[in-house]
Amino acid sequence: MYTADGRVRAHYAVYADWLTRQQDDALRDMHTRDGEALKAQGVEFNASFIVGGQIRGEPPRLFQVYAAGNFIEATADTSYFQIGESKYGKPIIDRVTRRSMPLSEAAKCALISMDSTIRSNLTVALPLDLVIVRRDECRVASHVDIGPDNRYFQMIRGAWGEALREAFSALPNPDWLGVR
Amino acid sequence: MYTADGRVRAHYAVYADWLTRQQDDALRDMHTRDGEALKAQGVEFNASFIVGGQIRGEPPRLFQVYAAGNFIEATADTSYFQIGESKYGKPIIDRVTRRSMPLSEAAKCALISMDSTIRSNLTVALPLDLVIVRRDECRVASHVDIGPDNRYFQMIRGAWGEALREAFSALPNPDWLGVR
Secondary structure, three states: OOOOOHHHHHHHHHHHHHHHHHHHHHHHHHHHHHHHHHHHOOOOOOOOEEEEEOOOOOOOEEEEEOOOOOEEEOOOOOOOOOOOOOOOOHHHHHHHOOOOOOHHHHHHHHHHHHHHHHHHOOOOOOOEEEEEEOOOOOOEEEEEEEOOOOHHHHHHHHHHHHHHHHHHHHOOOOOOOOOO | OOOOOHHHHHHHHHHHHHHHHHHHHHHHHHHHHHHHHHHHOOOOOOOOEEEEEOOOOOOOEEEEEOOOOOEEEOOOOOOOOOOOOOOOOHHHHHHHOOOOOOHHHHHHHHHHHHHHHHHHOOOOOOOEEEEEEOOOOOOEEEEEEEOOOOHHHHHHHHHHHHHHHHHHHHOOOOOOOOOO
């Protein structure tokens, strides 16, 4: 954000403008309403965001914004961001994500990642919001609310766990440890 | 630990005695040496442990000890503990662990879990120490140092990632999102 690259600064201005208009008022309201009560419990008021989009005629871009307002941008090497309870669901993303993967495959990856998170942390639960934006369309292509009745997510929950257990069984146990 | 159950208290006494002798001196030395320097960096001195073992004639038991000295014990429902960078490696343990699994299979699970952690957090690295204690032997059955040359761990690294990618590909992509 402090480079001599004019395009980067122009994007930042657009992003900052958008973020300010959309979220600053909401953030201030939340801070006014809950800040003191949180502080009394020893909790610092905090927020982080993932902001993605496209300015027509330019490539799509993705930013992660930290509480202090500083941010990082996704690159070819780091092509995704997570916020919140991110660690349980990270390994599957690390293993399968490629920038060239189709959007529906990326959605499958995101849902498997969330399934792992839900299984490992009881405070994370359905419903999930899934939003897909296609390159050069400059609008939301799909926005679905995935609840307990979603048949595809039910399939993921069952089939992914079963596939993992099968893959686990297929690998040989270590026979060099002196134990069964 | 404050129940009227004499056996639990007896175990606690043995555990506390062991912990005191083995670790208290080391902890105090560390605190004397590093406590002030850590505090100057805004880091609280902290430590947690997993303590497992068996008193001859009784079942094996496993405890997780928090920094304040309070602890929890593994049960039929929660049959394992992790400390440190635990989240990346938790989903595979949650999916496959059973109390009845053979020790070598449990070792395989632990190594896959550590492989996921190493891949998702660059500050975690080999070597790994793996210790196995068999029921009723009251001694360490196997203690190995797993470094980059360990053929079995090399196999795990390659084959597990490959198996995950295959399992991922085998699941159908969502065809109800309106995107490829």
